[in-house]
Amino acid sequence: MAGASLAQSTAPTAATLSPHDADLIWQKATAKFEPERRALLSDVDKGISQGPFRADWTSLQSYQAPGWYDDAKFGIFIHWGVYSVPAFGSEWYSRLMYKQGTPEFAHHVATYGPQSKFGYKDFIPMFKAEHFDPQAWAKLFHDAGARYVVPVAEHHDGFAMYDSKLSEWTAAKMGPHRDVVGELSKAVRAEGMHFGVSSHRAEHDWFFDGGRQFDSDVNDPRYAGLYGPAEAHLAKKDEDLYNDWTYVSQAWLDDWLARTTELINDYHPDLIYFDWWIGHPTFRNTLPKMLAYYYNQGAQRGGVVVNYKQGDFVAGAGTLDVERGQLTGIYPEHWQTDTSISNASWGYVEHDTYKSPQELIHLLVDVVSKNGNLLLNIGPRADGTIPEDAQRILLAMGGWLKTNGDAIYATRPWRVFGEGPTEVVGGTFQDTKTKPYTAQDFRFTTKNGVLYAIELGWPAGGKTVIHSIKPGDHVRAVSLLANGKRVDWQQQADGLHLSLPAKPVGDYAYVYQIELAP
CATH class of the missing domain: 3.20.20.80 (Glycosidases)
Known part of the structure; x- marks a missing residue:
């Protein structure tokens, strides 16, 4: 079919062809x-x-x-x-x-x-x-x-x-x-x-x-x-x-x-x-x-x-x-x-x-x-x-x-989706309008009684605060999902304070696995 030569001089166009005829x-x-x-x-x-x-x-x-x-x-x-x-x-x-x-x-x-x-x-x-x-x-x-x-x-x-x-x-x-x-x-x-x-x-x-x-x-x-x-x-x-x-x-x-x-x-x-x-x-x-x-x-x-x-x-x-x-x-x-x-x-x-x-x-x-x-x-x-x-x-x-x-897999949303300064522009065809996330931006998921806090950047100085976790949320343990290493933590009035171990391999996002008391 490539390069086929078509005689089009008398072919109908939109000006002469009604919708009914085209159909x-x-x-x-x-x-x-x-x-x-x-x-x-x-x-x-x-x-x-x-x-x-x-x-x-x-x-x-x-x-x-x-x-x-x-x-x-x-x-x-x-x-x-x-x-x-x-x-x-x-x-x-x-x-x-x-x-x-x-x-x-x-x-x-x-x-x-x-x-x-x-x-x-x-x-x-x-x-x-x-x-x-x-x-x-x-x-x-x-x-x-x-x-x-x-x-x-x-x-x-x-x-x-x-x-x-x-x-x-x-x-x-x-x-x-x-x-x-x-x-x-x-x-x-x-x-x-x-x-x-x-x-x-x-x-x-x-x-x-x-x-x-x-x-x-x-x-x-x-x-x-x-x-x-x-x-x-x-x-x-x-x-x-x-x-x-x-x-x-x-x-x-x-x-x-x-x-x-x-x-x-x-x-x-x-x-x-x-x-x-x-x-x-x-x-x-x-x-x-x-x-x-x-x-x-x-x-x-x-x-x-x-x-x-x-x-x-x-x-x-x-x-x-x-x-x-x-x-x-x-x-x-x-x-x-x-x-x-x-x-x-x-x-x-x-x-x-x-x-x-x-x-x-x-x-x-x-x-x-x-x-x-x-x-x-x-x-x-x-x-x-x-x-x-x-x-x-x-x-x-x-x-x-x-x-x-x-x-990620088989998780469900927590009571809030996240926290941090970076706001998403909602709606269709907006995917180029969101600014890059920072180490202050977190997203949350849950599964089997575990809360996952995903930090969208590695914090300077190896310390970070998750403000959405309140004193009434009874934390039992925190670890890095990437390598299982224990994370030192302390609950204060303004949130959960974390003192992090060495940065794990990977530069994309960092997941804290947080065990909460029932």
Whole structure:
């Protein structure tokens, strides 16, 4: 397909193609999959009828995440796909290469030629994944201390990283010719970790709409199976869920439900992460069906997890995810934050920079102290190798967790999450706004009657005070978790005073194991 020459002079554009017509072109391109789609939708109806969850929000609010997830604390997210080939800008290259005036558009024309001659589809043969080793990936994630792994099964670009029966545009049939999700599921579970998937397909309804505005391969009906309806997205900003009248057909909703069901049936994920556009009003009747079906299946094996964000669900019907952000205090329900190990992108891009192990360990500690999990993303290269800097950072985190994991895994929040001068900026997309922590910043967790006080810096002079531990908290013993060495302590009116032994190996965060009298 690379370099295909397309006759586009009479192709429809957004100016001539109505939303209804755009959807019909996509429907025609995918009509051959209709029998399988209908069979999957029938599975949903049967699964809902078998309970215990019904397809309504009142019933879905009885959702409860399984214990393994509450205990896991740390997972790995993976953004890997065709967008890893251009490795420019971000994983949204697939959209922005068709948005006139963007750096991605200019880069694409200068590097590959006009989008009428070389479109996104032409990257697929270049996505060979020749060094993809799922067992090596899984071992790395295990050694990093992760307890669950969540690859993106399908990004907004519409290219499935699994063996779908509803599309020919899949990694199993093109590019790598491998069922990436299937191979990863086996490798991850063989390492004793839980396996999830992420679906971003909801946004695909409009993701390539920029290509409707000029002479591009998006307008060629031969490729509608990949590019989708490419409906004109009417929100002023892509993240604006509200006052957005983007056209979404029932056929598209049915296909979204069938594709999600296919992932559930074929890969039995322990967790599904959904990106934000499932909160669009047109999904209000379809979304509860999917949740009821998945929760009913999961109930047979101890429960499953669904991550949602930006108010897409009724509170309590899933697990809240705060994208690239944190919460300012202890959240009563278990929650999750997801962020990328890299600073610029979720997918691999050349010349990217990375967060430090200390920054990520401090983020993990802060999130866990507030009743949350950290889902940390990596972006492998198109050939299937994981950047060396990312590997180094993951292994550094794993080394810290191997020593200090008792203060993280299976813990619960204390009466306060922490103390100290450094304040977190709450909300989504705030992860770059928090200042570095100091030796006066502590975070607290508890487990089996033990209080863990995690100091986010080594104090000058080897002395520190934990002000949140009051005289009424009867301390029995204090030790450094890293090496078990006893810590001299004294309770005073202003808190617990510690005189520390030599600084333990590791420069990230220091855990005091504090035994309290019942």
